Amino acid sequence: MRELKDSYDIVVVGAGPGGSCSAYEAALNGAKTLLVEKSQEIGEPVRCAExxxxxxxxxxxxxxxxxxxxxxxxxxxxxxxxxxxxxxxxxxxxxxERKIFDKYLAIRAAKAGSKIMVKSTVVGLERDGDEWVVEIEYLGEIYKVRSKIVIAADGVESNIAEYAGLKAKKNxxxxxxxxxxxxxxxxxxxxxxxxxxxxxxxxxxxxxxxxxxxxxxxxxxxxxxxxxxxxxxxxxxxxxxxxxxxxxxxxxxxxxxxxxxVSGPIEKTYTDGLLVVGDAAGQISPLTGGGIYLAMDCGLMAGRVASEAIKNNDWSEDFLKKYEEMWKKKHFNMLMDHLKYRKILEKLNDEEIEELADVLGDSLEDIDLKKFAKKIIKRPSLLKYFKEIVF
Ligand SMILES: Cc1cc2nc3c(=O)[nH]c(=O)nc-3n(C[C@H](O)[C@H](O)[C@H](O)COP(=O)(O)OP(=O)(O)OC[C@H]3O[C@@H](n4cnc5c(N)ncnc54)[C@H](O)[C@@H]3O)c2cc1C
Incomplete structure (x- = not known):
């Protein structure tokens, strides 16, 4: 396999928006980066409203x-x-058009210097000293490469983070x-x-x-x-x-x-030599199911922190926790608010949904919680659900 060298600074698993943005930023900052995608064509199959x-x-x-x-x-x-x-x-x-957009993001990563393997599945991850041995299956053969850092951007069915001992399985x-x-x-x-x-x-x-x-x-x-x-x-x-x-x-x-x-972020998105990004990390709105923007944004942060770790010759979890601090500062409160709203919405029966629509009126800009509280207080049947967010 031509793309395959014995060792990399960073191996990114999954060429969705999260993985391609991670690989782009890592390669741009000089890290020797490999992006591995199990599909034969990046962007396929599409599972998105786009x-x-x-x-x-x-x-x-x-x-x-x-x-x-x-x-x-x-x-x-x-x-x-x-x-x-x-x-x-x-x-x-x-x-x-996600088929084209995802490819565009991967092309951007490649132009920044990342190597890419397609139709290649990461099937195992083992610790050897302070590096990973990443097992990649390609056309029926298993290849092993060494990597200092792995970025798990392997989507909703993620198992890479679990290989590294993080709790990431989705219920x-x-x-x-x-x-x-x-x-x-x-x-x-x-x-x-x-x-x-x-x-x-x-x-x-x-x-x-x-x-x-x-x-x-x-x-x-x-x-x-x-x-x-x-x-x-x-x-x-x-x-x-x-x-x-x-x-x-x-x-x-x-x-x-x-x-x-839609359960919100996983407990921990970093460990020694590994970061978790995008759907794999639960970085997707529990309310809307929108995750492209978050995967891209958090992917860029992961790529940046990982490449800085390489430059600093320190990819311990102590260094890599910077990634979690960064993405949480920007997105964590919104994710947790959306989780709360989703849990409320799913309790409402259809009559209560109609009543909530009455409260909201026919046009909605940004929700003003104070105004919303004033109105909801007069609707006891709804107030019981919204108590936690309006008081
Ligand atoms: C029906 C549907 C509609 C949606 N609509 C929207 C929407 O309109 N807007 C929005 O923002 N979000 C939407 N989402 C969510 C959005 O699709 C995801 O949040 C987004 O794709 C997450 O990007 P990601 O890079 O984390 O993961 P993914 O895009 O899932 O990419 C993960 C990649 O990893 C690869 N992979 C997995 N395991 C391995 C392995 N072991 N080795 C190598 N490669 C591997 C996969 O093949 C895949 O290409 C929707 C989701 C669904 C299901």
Whole structure:
């Protein structure tokens, strides 16, 4: 295998947004970096509704190459069809073609100097002195490489962090099961607005969405329900009164299924010679299931700290904990707030969802907790759920 040398400073496992951004930053800072991806093609299979805020935050030009739609906000729908318009700055962004976008991020990493292996699965990790021996399976053969640092960016089914002794297994009940059709001939309300549908019949423990995507739209949902499969919820959603007229001519060109880990961050995202990034670390909003931005941002931080560790000749957990301090400072409170909101939302029955929509009104910018508290206080049936966040 041409890409394979005997040793690297940093091996990154998984070429999703988290892994490619880690490898980019590490290579840019001079570390000898290898990015290993088990799929034969980076970006495939897609398991995503492909909406991302703030590409500009990463100095990425929203190129036509991968941007399919620009987003200026969203509509939230209750089961009866009440509509709330969301139009804060945080709700703007893009719907991208992940197959191209993920490849674009990997190309950026390669141009910065990272080597990449595809169709290569990391199947084992062993400590040898203060380095790792990383076992990689490629076309039926096992190859062993040494690495000072491993970055585990191996997504929701992550096991790399566990190999290193961290508690990172996701409880299946805390993983949102998702099913989505990419469809043609969807009649959108507005080609720059995301649509979100809530209700226990529509998507128990989650929500359904219709996201514009150029000539197509991503129509999908995520649920947490052991009794009914996500795909069956999706078939029902296509026939739901709220959307069926707009979807009656729609036909799929792709089916995507996957899981979003919505239990919040894992306990610890670093140990001697290892960092955990993205879905593998639970760096994904427990409320929205949005994780691309976080995986990219935390990936850059991991790449930076790992490459600094190499320069300092110290990749002990004492040095690497800087990574956790950095990402927690920026994202931890938001993740924990979203976890709280998700836990409240999933307790509400459909009537309570309608009542909450009344409280919120028909337009929502950033939620002002003080104003919200004043209104919710007058709704005893809802107050019991929201006590913790308004007092
Ligand atoms: C249906 C669905 C819809 C979603 N919609 C959105 C959305 O609209 N917006 C948003 O922001 N987020 C969305 N998400 C979440 C988003 O897809 C993830 O948060 C994001 O992809 C996380 O990036 P990552 O790099 O951590 O992991 P991933 O993108 O999952 O990448 C992990 C990579 O690691 C590879 N890998 C795994 N194990 C190994 C191994 N042992 N060896 C080598 N390679 C390995 C995998 O093949 C994969 O390529 C959605 C998720 C689902 C399931």
């Amino acid at each position: 909406a991302i805020p703030g590409l500009e935050d990463f100095n990425i030009k929203p190129s036509d190459e991968f941007v399919r739609s620009k987003v200026k906000g969203g509509y939230i729908f209750t089961p009866s069809g009440k509509r709330i318009k969301v139009s804060s700055d945080k709700a703007t962004g893009y719907v991208v 299946p009940l805390e993983v949102c099961s998702c099913a989505e059709f990419e469809m043609v001939n969807v009649k959108l309300i507005d080609s720059e607005m995301l649509e979100f549908y809530f209700g226990n019949e529509i998507a128990k423990g989650g929500y359904a969405w219709i996201f514009p995507k150029g000539d197509c739209a991503n129509v999908g949902l995520g649920v947490r329900d052991r009794k009914k499969k996500a795909i069956n919820y999706l078939y029902d959603f296509l026939e739901n009164e709220l959307v069926k007229d707009r979807l009656k001519d729609a036909t799929p060109i792709e089916l995507k299924v996957g899981g979003a880990p």
